[in-house]
Amino acid sequence: ISLDVSAVLCEGFDSPRARMSCGHVVTPMSLTKWCQQLLKQGKSRFVCGQSGCNAEWPYQEVCKMALLTPEERKNFETTMALNAAVGDPNTKFCPGCMTPVTRGSSSNLFVCCQVCSAKTGRSFGFCWQCLREWKGRQPRSDLCENDDCHNSALKTLRECPEVKIKTVNGVKGCPSVRACPTCGSLIQHTGIGCKNISCPRCKMSFCFGCLKTISECRTTGTHNVYGVCSIDIVPRQTSIPVWQR
Incomplete structure (x- = not known):
């Protein structure tokens, strides 16, 4: 345990301090708060917050130095996995x-x-x-x-309930969860609101019913009706698209 008062991330926290592998000193509480902030920003790795230091801290080091509880570890690991999957x-x-x-x-x-x-x-x-x-x-x-x-994603696509989507021939059942046709992220529709959605990951806008881009959905076929799907609703997906970035 180090008592170096000039180090980063320890101001305002009256608790024992520890030196990280990069040489900078932290308190357990400040380290926990810093890593939580990184997770909220969508990060899945932990980098020192000292100006000019880009050292990455291994997760096991963070757990040890931050004195994470089992519940905190579980929350960290769940968020890390989600952030990594998105990134x-x-x-x-x-x-x-x-x-x-x-x-x-x-x-x-x-x-x-x-x-x-x-x-x-x-x-x-x-x-x-x-x-x-x-x-x-x-x-x-x-x-x-x-x-x-x-494959939990495929299981979700296979077993999710249906929602109602308007088509030119009336209202039809549609899976409530779709894999984005561009990047494969799973997106849920509540059945309320517009059928045209924008993927939060890749930002592609598409029709939840036919999985075409919004422009294709509006203009394909004999109808051009805003808010109504002019193409047959695509059945449940059986594979996850891979994002070709």
């Missing part, structure tokens, strides 16, 4: 060490974590789909052998 669909957090890992192949659910492998002295892999330590043979593109391994 980069090819990155997820290893369930063993919470280190961000990039998927090598979209046709293989097995992902090797180099950090855990180095720690344990053996190859450590996890399932990209259920985020648990890998079980069974690999490579696999469908599922691992953990109980109830499934």
Whole structure:
């Protein structure tokens, strides 16, 4: 524990202080608040807040120095995963060490974590789909052998209830959750308001009923009716589009 009063992020907090791996000093409370602020900004990694210091703190270091409770850890990890998914669909957090890992192949659910492998002295892999330590043979593109391994996004698309969408032939049932046709993010419609929506992730505007762009929905076919879908409603999606940025 360091008592260096010149360090960053510790003003106003009367508590023990600890030196981070980058050399700067924090208090548990200030570190927690700083990391929470980063999470609110949509970040999934923790970077020192000292001016001119861009050092990244490993998650395990943050947990130790911030004295995070089990509940705080759970909240941090949930938000980190959500932020990472929005920022980069090819990155997820290893369930063993919470280190961000990039998927090598979209046709293989097995992902090797180099950090855990180095720690344990053996190859450590996890399932990209259920985020648990890998079980069974690999490579696999469908599922691992953990109980109830499934693609939660596809399950949501398959099992979500319907909402009513206006069409030129009346009102038809439409899945209440769609995968954005551009980036694949799941978006829910309450059935209230306009059928034309804008994806909060990629900003693409499309029709929730036919999954076409708004201009295509309005002009395709024999009708051009604002607020009414002029194309047949697309059935439930069976795959998640990949964002080709």
